[in-house]
Amino acid sequence: QERLKGFGKAAEFSARRVHVIGAGVMGGDIAAWCALRGMTVTLQDQSLERMGPALQRANKLFTRRLRDPLKARAAFDRLIPDVNGDGVAHADVVIEAIFENVEAKHALFKALEPRLKPGAVLATNTSSLKLEDLRTVLQQPERLVGIHFFNPVAMMPLVEVVQAEGADPDAVQAACAFVRQIDKLPLPVKSAPGFLVNAVLAPYMLAAMRAVDEGISPETVDEAMLAFGMPMGPIELVDTVGLDIALAAGQQLAGGAAAPRCLLARVEKNQLGKKSGQGFYAWA
């Protein structure tokens, strides 16, 4: 228990400083959201240039949500680019959001762990890798939790808090407290493929694409589900998530079933959805 010094008071856990590693689609937006909600955030990536787009998106978010230019400026000042990762040593919560690759995450965790504050939450935003595999390099493997945000971070209230087998319950509780602190809704889930939300969503999106394979137009599928009451059609959702990501998630969660032809054909042509300007629909 000495090794977990600092935990044991999860009910009182309150974060002030957050360190995010990886300033891509997710890490950049997670860092911005935490700064918007009053945290001091250090954001780490391989170079300052890589952080440019994330900082631009953050600036837009602060301007749009805070309206008052002084408040927006203050939020921007709370978001600190940190190429060397010096923020790790002071952070109450460290969130890893680098490439979805086990070796890369292992190398990062090895370097990170000795720099962590006692009692700091160590979290991964992974969508598909098993926490049990990611934490093998840690001296305190029970410390790693999943804090799984959804894209786009600013719009999605739900955050899955992933508890691997044998995880320290205090670390999980502290992660839930942090998620509430940044005004999101924590959903504790077990470490299983797709966690909860993607395990339910993936078959739904795959079924929609199979309907397209059978000759029903994407518009018809989407209009049907919109009329049913969904906030967005499943095919537009695939365009939003990214067709490459939907393909990878489908392969992992479809139990070996073949990928829809309409999805494969578009991925081969590099039509990856909103991010590439063309997916099932054209996005100017």
Ligand code: NAD
């Ligand atoms: P991304 O490719 O957009 O960004 C990854 C960033 O990490 C890049 O900017 C890269 O330069 C940086 N990076 C890589 N290795 C690094 C290292 N060692 N040190 C510092 N920076 C490093 O990826 P993404 O889509 O933001 O995904 C990140 C994580 O979030 C993945 O684990 C993914 O599974 C998860 N996730 C993604 C989504 C999504 O919709 N894209 C949703 C939920 C969770």
